Amino acid sequence: MNYNGLLTVLPKGIKWFVATFVLVLSIGFYTGLLFVSQTSTSSPDGIVENYLGNEDDEEAEVMKFKKGDREMLTIIHTHILSMSLIFFLLGGLVWLSKLPQKLKMFLTVEPLLSVILTFGGIYLMWSGLLWMKYVVIFSGFLMTLTYTISALLVLYQLCQKNVVAN
Structure with missing residues (x-):
């Protein structure tokens, strides 16, 4: 079965459904990034402070404590499960797009490795x-x-007129 470029030949209703899904997924993804920036974990020292606390820093504006075992396991567990599902679904859509095989491989495998x-x-x-x-x-x-x-790339290809898939 040839699936390269199938996104461009989907019926209009399915394209709207997939595009809406990708947009809503993106809102969730980028909201998570906003949360990261609000908790000052976008810098190396901020990351350390967020998970290991800052009880020794008398000048800290907000006191943070080291996360406990159960809290860390919950954070790691939920993020790995949810993000692997996010990248699996988005990766499936990437594989249906018309792109070079090596680019598809990078865009679908790399984020799963980055989650780990x-x-x-x-x-x-x-x-x-x-x-x-x-x-x-x-x-x-x-x-x-x-x-x-x-x-x-997925959204761009969904906006393309029906093109015969190769």
Whole structure:
């Protein structure tokens, strides 16, 4: 079965349904990023402070405490499960678009690896490997970049007139 470019030949109603899904998914994804920026975890030191606390910093504006075992496991568990589902669904749509095979592979595999690196890195950092804060920042950036590119490519191809798939 040839699925390359199927997004462009879907019936209009299905295109509207998929486009609406991608838009709503994107609102949820970017709202999560807004939350990250509100909790000052968009910098390496902010990430450490958010998970390990700042009780020793007498000049801190907001007192933060180290997250407990159960709270960390809940954060890691829910984020890995939900984000893997997000990237699986968006990745399926990427595979239905008309793009080079290697680009599709990168856009669909990389964010899943970044989910593990980001949230596994957060756990390892919380466990004491403080240098993981840089892995968390880099993998989080890559995850966001691939999400954005994938969502825009899917939406762009849904807006295309019916083109014969190759």
